[in-house]
Amino acid sequence: MATIDDVAQRAGVSKSSVSRVLNGNFEYMSEEMKNKILAAIAEMNYSPNSLAQSLKKKKTKVIGIILSDISNPFWAEILKGAQEEANRCGYGIMVSSSNEDPELERDNILMLKSRQVDGVIINTIGNTNELFEEFIAKKYPFVLLDRLAGDMKADTVVVNNVNGAKQAIQYLIDQGHRRIGILLYPTNNKSPRIERLEGYKQALSMNGLPIDESLIKICDQNNGSGIQATQELLSMSDRPTAIFTTNARLNLEVLSGAKKAGLRVPTDVSIFGYDDFPWIPLLDPPLSTVAQPAYEMGVKAVALLIHRLESKKKMKPQIIQLEPKIIIRASCSSPVKIE
């Protein structure tokens, strides 16, 4: 690999001059020298070693991103947005996954730091707060994704989950539903879960409907317990006429559960899901869902981070909240009378 010295030699100039053109500091440079250098660079097909540049400049122009599960389409879409925005801005992206494991999350953060990434984007599990506090203290730039980390004041990109749930429930209520079940994972301090439940409750209250705890099903996260929860809901004597699920996996499980319970969707029971993907319209039946702007979340997170990295003046922590929107499909209808 050619180095800057090789180029300098070939062009018959000093390497400082080469460095200058590399960095666009032509201001006081003669046209002739500039062209000579440009020619040499082109001829040798030279491209600077960013390791050396980074070591010197103390920034790498790479940002790290830690996701709980890359293969989850929601996160994959976010990653795509992040990656494309980063590339647009001349940044590289290093990925790693935490698998919802706080240990791994920690290790990954440390690994990325030792690789000198300029900043980190992370959908934190929430148990690593001391680390983030430390980051804030040391002014190490990071942005939180999707989940608020307690009361910590930090750059964050989230979507308005209260609103997403509220809209969905309101729609069901407008259709005539009065008893609406909800499936969710243990809230475990995770803001999206808390907020979706909150939105559910708010919508009911706003419409003067009671909140019936027996309609709120907390499902175990590591097996198809959503199927069973659905069956339980649907076998109640005063069963709900609609079910709202709060994440992509539960979407699938609730459909299975309804099938197993021998009920047709939406004839016998309406279903409203969360998250939208290309195959959702192809489900049986096509599912109404709360669609989150995943790609945009990735873009915004990177943009925010880079803005912070490159802005001279210190900006105070910023929370960007994006709006979800509901998409109505065939899985919801007016309720049947249940005798």
Next chain:
Amino acid sequence: MATIDDVAQRAGVSKSSVSRVLNGNFEYMSEEMKNKILAAIAEMNYSPNSLAQSLKKKKTKVIGIILSDISNPFWAEILKGAQEEANRCGYGIMVSSSNEDPELERDNILMLKSRQVDGVIINTIGNTNELFEEFIAKKYPFVLLDRLAGDMKADTVVVNNVNGAKQAIQYLIDQGHRRIGILLYPTNNKSPRIERLEGYKQALSMNGLPIDESLIKICDQNNGSGIQATQELLSMSDRPTAIFTTNARLNLEVLSGAKKAGLRVPTDVSIFGYDDFPWIPLLDPPLSTVAQPAYEMGVKAVALLIHRLESKKKMKPQIIQLEPKIIIRASCSSPVKIE
């Protein structure tokens, strides 16, 4: 950030010694010194700057991966496998996406090179061959993913597409189908597409069935043309009783197409898809598919790359071929008589 000098100073030794323990060269070091240094490292919470290490050692322990579309679940799953295997081996992963654009692919490769990644994994579009030839000549390590690059001899991880298609078609034939349609994207020199078509033809021939070109539908890649192709197939006077689709997007479109044609699956027409994901069993109806070992492909690709990177002796190019397997679900049945 603490540097190696800080540690040396604190431990009261030279930085060479610190470097030795960092790299595990204790062999000739006194226990006492070793412990002193270890203590200092721990106290200062020191972690070496890998930029500097890399610059010196001339390897970064990061590998680049270029995928056509990160948000495609197939590639996302591969990425996950790659990422996890890399992390296990102490490597980092830089991702970028080519969006099937040869220009972008080129730029990304060059970008990754200038960032000094130790090697690259790529599902090439196939038009960048001179670049790869150059890599081979310069001994720059890379492994090709999913797609063979012409006749180039290079490390590659693929799945046996001929076999995947053959198994699917054989299954349909065993069910009694004689006229089987196939939906695919323009082959465009892409080995998986070519091979799946080949497998289709082979299975037919092996069973003494004719190859009817009118049953082979090449679909445009950038719109829902699979829907229309399906409708066309199904409106033929001697329409096929089964349709085989050759990728994940066409899976969805063929189902739509059948619905629009007013036919029930599998009662009126059987469907066999390609690629398997968690939501496939939840489609209407649950789809039989050829499942590819995506996660394993990612793992194998980085394992192969790292093996090449770290092995002393030169190994000749290796092609790893994984086997797909068919998964039978409700979308296929015996054909009805068509009058």
Next chain:
DNA sequence: ATGAAAGCGCTAACAG
């Protein structure tokens, strides 16, 4: 067994 010194490829004062 340990330290001194050179240098990886680049940038950025500082001179001139």
Next chain:
DNA sequence: CTGTTAGCGCTTTCAT
């Protein structure tokens, strides 16, 4: 306008 020089943080001979 251009070149010289001193590092960035680390590894690695080479001495001792």
